[in-house]
Amino acid sequence: MDHxxxxxxxxxVSTFGGLLFGYDTGVIxxxxxxxxxxxxxxxxAFTEGIVTSVLLFGAAIGAVLGGRVSDWKGRKTTIIxxxxxxxxxxxxxxxxxxxxVMVLCRFLLxxxxxxxxxxxxxxxxxxxxxxxxxxxxxxxxxxxxxxxLMAFTINAILGTSIGDNAFVWRIMLSVAAVPALLLFFxxxxxxxxxxxxxxxxxxxxxxxxxxxxxxxxxxEGELSEIVTAVAxxxxxxxxxxxxxxxxxxxxxxxxxxxxxxxxxxxxVNSIMYYGTEILRDAGxxxxxxxxxxxxxxxxxxxxxxxxxxxxxxxxxxxxxxxGQIGTVGALLLIGIFSFTMxxxxxxxxxxxxxxxxxxxxxxxxxxxxxxxxxxxIFPLRLRGLGMGVSVFVLWMVNFLIGFSFPILLEGLGLSxxxxxxxxxxxxxIAFVAKFLPETKGKTLEELEQYFRNYKSKGEDVPLGKVxxxx
Numbered sequence: 001m002d003h004x005x006x007x008x009x010x011x012x013v014s015t016f017g018g019l020l021f022g023y024d025t026g027v028i029x030x031x032x033x034x035x036x037x038x039x040x041x042x043x044x045a046f047t048e049g050i051v052t053s054v055l056l057f058g059a060a061i062g063a064v065l066g067g068r069v070s071d072w073k074g075r076k077t078t079i080i081x082x083x084x085x086x087x088x089x090x091x092x093x094x095x096x097x098x099x100x101v102m103v104l105c106r107f108l109l110x111x112x113x114x115x116x117x118x119x120x121x122x123x124x125x126x127x128x129x130x131x132x133x134x135x136x137x138x139x140x141x142x143x144x145x146x147x148x149l150m151a152f153t154i155n156a157i158l159g160t161s162i163g164d165n166a167f168v169w170r171i172m173l174s175v176a177a178v179p180a181l182l183l184f185f186x187x188x189x190x191x192x193x194x195x196x197x198x199x200x201x202x203x204x205x206x207x208x209x210x211x212x213x214x215x216x217x218x219x220e221g222e223l224s225e226i227v228t229a230v231a232x233x234x235x236x237x238x239x240x241x242x243x244x245x246x247x248x249x250x251x252x253x254x255x256x257x258x259x260x261x262x263x264x265x266x267x268v269n270s271i272m273y274y275g276t277e278i279l280r281d282a283g284x285x286x287x288x289x290x291x292x293x294x295x296x297x298x299x300x301x302x303x304x305x306x307x308x309x310x311x312x313x314x315x316x317x318x319x320x321x322x323g324q325i326g327t328v329g330a331l332l333l334i335g336i337f338s339f340t341m342x343x344x345x346x347x348x349x350x351x352x353x354x355x356x357x358x359x360x361x362x363x364x365x366x367x368x369x370x371x372x373x374x375x376x377i378f379p380l381r382l383r384g385l386g387m388g389v390s391v392f393v394l395w396m397v398n399f400l401i402g403f404s405f406p407i408l409l410e411g412l413g414l415s416x417x418x419x420x421x422x423x424x425x426x427x428x429i430a431f432v433a434k435f436l437p438e439t440k441g442k443t444l445e446e447l448e449q450y451f452r453n454y455k456s457k458g459e460d461v462p463l464g465k466v467x468x469x470x
Contacts, residue, residue: 003213010127010213011139013186016179017079017116018140020086022147023176024109025269028052029276029293030155033286034169041099045410052273053402054103058110059117060395064388066115067122074200075123075193082119083184085112087177094174114395126193127213138308141371145304145363148272149297152290155276159290198226243382248451252377255435256386259377260394262320262428263370266327267421268362269398270405271296271355277406278355281414282338282348292352299356303364315440316369320432323365328425330358331418339415351414376439377451 032052036043043051070078089112092105121140128136154175158168191213194206206226210219243249271278275296279289310319334354341347378386408417437450 003215007127007129007136007213010190011124011136013183013190014079014120014123015140015143016183016186017082017120018143019147019150019179020176020183021113021116022144022149023151023179024055024086024090024113024147026148026151026272026297027155027172027176028055029152029273030159030290031169031172032274032277033280033289034159034163034166034172035102037166039166040169041096041102043099045406047099048406049403051099051102051106052406053399055106055110055113056269056395056399056402058107059114060110060392060399062111062114062116063118063391063395064114065111066118067388069115070119070122070196074196075119075126076187076190077192078115078119079123080184080187082112082115083180083187085109085115086180087184090173090176090180094170094177118391123193126195129214129218141308141368142301142304145297145300149294149301152275152294152297156287156290156294160287163287163290194223195226195230198223198230203227243385248453249382252382252451253386253389255437256374256377256390257393258431258435259370259373260390261397262324262431263366264394264397264401265421265424265428266324266358266362266366267331267401267405267418267424268327268359268367269402270417270421271359272300273402274405274409275355277409278414279348279352281409282351283343283345284348288348292348295352295356296359299359300363303360303362304368307364307368310364311368311372315438316373317432317436317438319365320369320436321429323361323369324425324429324432326361327358327366328422328429330354330361331422331425334358335415335418335422338413338418342415373436373439377437379451 028051032043032048035041035051036048041047041051066078066082069081073081085108089105089108093102093109096102096105124136124140151172155172158172162168162171191209192205194209197203197206197209203223207219207223210223214222275293276286276289279292280286284292334351337350337354338347341350374387374390405417408420412420
């Protein structure tokens with residue numbers, strides 16, 4: 001088989017993990033109104049928050065464990081395990097007889113989502129030729145938002161066609177079993193990452209795989225580079241929490257954590273998880289809200305394409321600031337109009353227009369910059385610690401917002417809830433304007449030197465000399 005066709009198959013099959021990530025985080029959006037019915041799970045605002053957000057708590061743990069398991073068992077094997085977990089937990093959610101079982105199965109589903117969020121991009125990056133690595137890895141991001149759009153669309157189709165059936169939410173959830181099976185059986189036929197194999201001293205096997213996924217004559221040179229890189233990394237002492245005594249290390253971790261928090265406190269996932277509930281609160285009937293919510297999925301996909309294109313054109317800071325200003329403006333308008341137009345038949349149409357505008361700025365500017373900068377700012381020795389802590393915090397903030405949103409919506413109303421998000425957005429703008437460096441056009445080595453040269457309290461100390469600074 002031609003190497004380009006084989007790489008295409010690798011992209012399609014492995015990114016079913018991203019599709020499942022998107023579907024499982026988006027499907028709850030349309031399922032909640034039916035799950036909350038007294039004849040079903042009889043959810044309150046509190047249990048709605050638990051059922052929605054427990055997946056995110058599981059994802060935080062899964063993201064931490066996923067990287068370690070993939071280093072131990074391999075990228076391919078880990079994705080196969082995750083596919084099995086996706087399938088089992090999906091079936092568990094589909095047939096959950098009560099809230100307790102639903103919460104447990106959603107937590108297990110979260111472990112799979114979190115594991116996929118780190119393992120699939122790693123697998124793609126290690127399988128991709130250097131000249132197309134960025135394009136291959138971003139396919140996973142596109143599949144995530146495509147999965148959310150797929151969830152919104154299927155929710156709308158089922159809601160408008162069989163919405164009078166009390167068990168419609170179970171059908172919505174069960175659809176995820178199909179891509180889980182495709183991922184499981186598809187990955188069985190794909191090769192392991194050559195880089196992982198070299199790390200396990202299986203260089204000959206790695207060379208054979210490179211021969212299948214590279215142009216003629218290109219695999220030998222790349223194999224040599226991988227062997228050299230793996231050998232050098234074995235001699236690099238990884239950073240530990242003791243290294244946080246170094247001022248420049250603390251600053252770079254502070255910025256990484258800030259980027260993670262900034263991406264979430266816009267409230268983006270309140271719209272992605274509760275968009276149907278927001279539109280119902282604004283005045284749409286359930287079926288109409290399900291259909292209107294498709295617009296949120298469509299704009300997320302289109303904006304992601306635009307965001308990927310913009311990353312090569314403009315700087316990270318101005319792009320992030322523009323996205324934040326746009327989202328804060330949309331949040332303020334949602335708060336203002338939901339207050340001044342309460343009860344108006346026009347309000348739900350105004351709200352859907354503003355959520356689409358919000359997502360255009362969020363998915364087109366904030367989200368692409370977040371993941372790119374997190375991959376850029378941490379030097380090699382700090383990358384495991386920095387990325388691990390930052391992504392964990394990102395998922396935990398996501399969890400807190402997912403849990404608290406229905407409680408805020410019930411207790412404070414739509415207008416006040418979005419004013420709170422707008423206020424948090426202003427704080428996010430201040431953080432970016434004051435602390436975030438521009439990383440576009442700088443090598444990873446130049447960025448490391450920039451942070452090393454930054455002076456805070458006392459004299460800066462090289463990372464390798466932490467003990468001497470005490």
